Amino acid sequence: MYAIETHNLTKKYSEKRVVNQISLKVKKGTIFGFLGKNGAGKSTFINMITGLTIPTEGSYSLLSNKDMTLKEKRTKIGVLPDYSTFYDDLTAIGHLKYFSKILGLNLSKEDMIETLKSVGLEDAINQKAKKFSFGMKKKLGIAQALINKPDLLFLDEPTSGVDANAILNIHEIINNVAEQGTTIFLTSHNLDEVEKMCDEIAIMDKGVIRTQGTMEQLKNNYQNNLTVSIKHGTLLEGTSKTLEQELHALGTNIQMAKNKTSIVVSDEDTIPIVNKIFLNMEIDVFRIEVDEPTLEEIFLNTGETKQTA
Numbered sequence: 001m002y003a004i005e006t007h008n009l010t011k012k013y014s015e016k017r018v019v020n021q022i023s024l025k026v027k028k029g030t031i032f033g034f035l036g037k038n039g040a041g042k043s044t045f046i047n048m049i050t051g052l053t054i055p056t057e058g059s060y061s062l063l064s065n066k067d068m069t070l071k072e073k074r075t076k077i078g079v080l081p082d083y084s085t086f087y088d089d090l091t092a093i094g095h096l097k098y099f100s101k102i103l104g105l106n107l108s109k110e111d112m113i114e115t116l117k118s119v120g121l122e123d124a125i126n127q128k129a130k131k132f133s134f135g136m137k138k139k140l141g142i143a144q145a146l147i148n149k150p151d152l153l154f155l156d157e158p159t160s161g162v163d164a165n166a167i168l169n170i171h172e173i174i175n176n177v178a179e180q181g182t183t184i185f186l187t188s189h190n191l192d193e194v195e196k197m198c199d200e201i202a203i204m205d206k207g208v209i210r211t212q213g214t215m216e217q218l219k220n221n222y223q224n225n226l227t228v229s230i231k232h233g234t235l236l237e238g239t240s241k242t243l244e245q246e247l248h249a250l251g252t253n254i255q256m257a258k259n260k261t262s263i264v265v266s267d268e269d270t271i272p273i274v275n276k277i278f279l280n281m282e283i284d285v286f287r288i289e290v291d292e293p294t295l296e297e298i299f300l301n302t303g304e305t306k307q308t309a
């Protein structure tokens with residue numbers, strides 16, 4: 001059922017709780033997006049469940065196993081760290097040989113070639129890493145994370161710093177891996193990527209999860225921040241001030257130009273009231289648009305004091 005389940009997982013450095021009692025569930029077979037500003041605690045959280053850091057408190061289970069040993073982790077879990085290190089004079093296949101040895105895997109040359117093909121490196125199998133572009137290095141990092149055919153794959157910033165074409169390639173690789181049933185835990189600062197690819201998303205801030213759900217659930221939780229944009233006739237002198245005063249009672253973030261006004265309201269019922277103000281003031285309304293919140297808005301407004309859910 002769950003690929004990852006944590007219960008009150010906590011990490012303290014000195015007295016600071018950088019991960020504070022996180023209880024998170026990630027369904028098997030999904031692509032899960034894990035977001036948070038720099039320093040939110042994402043890597044520390046991942047490091048605890050992948051075995052790099054010991055939790056101060058709390059527990060976790062991976063692939064429904066509460067006591068997964070390091071050896072089992074090596075065979076069932078793949079990790080692309082935020083930056084991978086490669087050896088200049090080692091070829092792509094040389095890297096896979098080296099890593100399979102470290103992991104104690106008994107892989108054939110064909111297995112490794114197949115993995116390199118799956119990430120689009122079929123033309124670079126015997127090429128040394130020093131000749132690799134940044135995008136190719138990311139793909140090699142993903143190949144390394146995939147050599148054990150993991151059931152659970154952690155990808156930390158898989159597309160950071162690569163060009164648009166390589167981003168599309170990497171998205172295709174991730175989708176192919178997910179289609180084969182692997183659960184993917186994806187950390188990214190690219191919110192479009194997360195919105196496009198992830199079945200579920202959690203947003204972390206100052207060591208805690210502020211909100212979690214499908215994109216639709218996140219948007220619904222956030223519906224108390226609707227941006228209403230009104231295209232209207234030119235405001236007469238003196239009208240702007242009165243209009244602004246009237247609108248102030250209904251919402252926030254009022255932006256006014258000669259023919260366009262926008263306001264952020266907290267519920268749908270306020271939209272017709274905004275419209276009525278324009279009608280009562282005999283200002284022609286040509287168009288009213290209501291913006292669905294983007295993941296970026298939800299992300300930027302998810303914090304200690306701005307939480308909406």
Ligand SMILES: Nc1ncnc2c1ncn2[C@@H]1O[C@H](COP(=O)(O)OP(=O)(O)OP(=O)(O)O)[C@@H](O)[C@H]1O
Nearest residue numbers: 013014018036037038039040041042043044045082
């Ligand atoms: N070994 C450590 N000792 C002390 N503090 C640490 C240690 N590792 C991380 N921290 C602190 O824990 C907090 C969370 O760091 P973490 O790297 O987990 O954040 P992050 O969300 O992964 O950030 P980024 O997006 O920049 O990678 C930061 O304030 C960091 O300085």
